[in-house]
Amino acid sequence: MECGTDNICIDNLKVDFNFSGYIEAGIMQDMNMTVFVENRGENSYGSHVKVTYPFGLSFRKVTSKQGRVGCVSVDSDQKMTLGITTCYINKPIFRANSSAVFEITYSTNNESNFDRMVSFTATARSGNDEHTADSELSINKTVGEKYAIYVTLIRYGNSRIRFNITAMKNNLEKPVNQIFKVENDLRDVNLTILIRVPIKLGEKDIWANKNLQIPDCSIDRDEKPTIPDFVEALKKHQSVNCSVAVCRLFRCSANLKRHDLKFYNISANVSSGWIEQTGLRSAVFELVSTASLEYDKNKYYYFDSLDTAHFEKINTQVEVYEERNLLLEIIGGAIGGLLLLALITTGLLKVGFFNSQYTLILEKPEAPAE
Structure with a gap:
């Protein structure tokens, strides 16, 4: 035993x-x-x-x-x-x-x-x-x-994603509408949506309204860009985001019930004043706003192994083009036409076209008298 x-x-x-x-x-x-x-x-x-x-x-x-x-x-x-x-x-x-x-x-x-x-x-x-x-x-x-929570952030379809603006004009304004959609699937949850919006590039404001607001959100702070030389950066990638621009951080507290939907609307006029300092007279810029989720990680975990739905961005394309000067185009076309005519005339002279035509006229027999 x-x-x-x-x-x-x-x-x-x-x-x-x-x-x-x-x-x-x-x-x-x-x-x-x-x-x-x-x-x-x-x-x-x-x-x-x-x-x-x-x-x-x-x-x-x-x-x-x-x-x-x-x-x-x-x-x-x-x-x-x-x-x-x-x-x-x-x-x-x-x-x-x-x-x-x-x-x-x-x-x-x-x-x-x-x-x-x-x-x-x-x-x-x-x-x-x-x-x-x-x-x-x-x-x-x-x-x-x-x-477990599963809250998705997506760009809402009514967001305006593209507009045109004329280069070298600093007093233009264009309406922009960027909308984030938040959807809660699993359970009631309290969380915060963090939205970052570029508001200033160099010394120029991007938005016509300097006091940009988002309904149901509060301004937390303005964050400085991480890349000081935005001109060189924008020559390589025309993306006006928080790396090159001052961004305003908004905090949006939300108490979401299961299957709740919530929309956060960035709606204001974009000014053209910031474009000239980029040195680009013809380009397609992307004005990039981002949103991310913040929640109590001691209480919740995100039910997604890839963790991909925490972050979303909206790219609004700003196409900059030079305005056409019709008067210059007409004058240029006329001058070009005259130059072309002069070149044709010179060429014909060199090959003796006019001399041969004159000889044929002289050699033509007179018509008999009646």
Whole structure:
């Protein structure tokens, strides 16, 4: 029996566990709990571990990493009671100085609703009458819970995406409408939409209204560009964004219910005064505004492995062209026509065209008199 000279088996069990991440509530997701059991004493009989877990989790499976493990589980069917998973270790004998490692998988669903910190307890037991005094038979740990959210940012179709403007005219204005659409799919959520709008290039304002506002948003601050030499930058890429222009940061707080839609409208006149300082008389600039999401990452996680819907931008194309001078074109056309006529006449003279025609006239016989 390997229980010493007294034939009394005194085991020394230690149980511990950890989690892979946090509980992802609000969608059908799995969470894994890895359990470690050691017997540091003599043989242990009928050794097992009981894990208690909260209402809202469902037992799915157990995977043995080391040793033989078999589990049964009863989920809680009401909020005030706990589910219990019982796992038997190397049944019937958990031998001296051996260990077992196994992973329990629980699942959540979109109806699950937990406290911010969720508590689990693991307790080791055996059929032995005695345990050593330093046995570690029970442990309690908590794991954080986060709710899945899926909020999309897209450019709304009514945004004006292109307009023309004449170069070298500093007093022109053109209406621009940039609209961000925010759509919430999974659950109620409080978040902030951060919108950045280029407002100044060099010393010139981009918008005719210096006090540009966005409804339902507040001005947070104006941010300086990261590239000081905007002229050289715009020669390579005609993108008027926050890297070359001063941008105004707007904070838009939103309490979104499930399936809510919200629109943020940047609507004002763009001035032409900023274009001349670029040195480009003919170009297609892109006026770029951006939007991103900010939320409590201790409470929520974004349900998208690519994390792509956090950010959106709107490019409004500003086509700059030189105004045609019709008078110069008419004068130039007339002068060109006269030059062409002179060249043709000179060529004909050189080949003797006019001399041959004159000779033919002289040699033509006179008509007989009647």
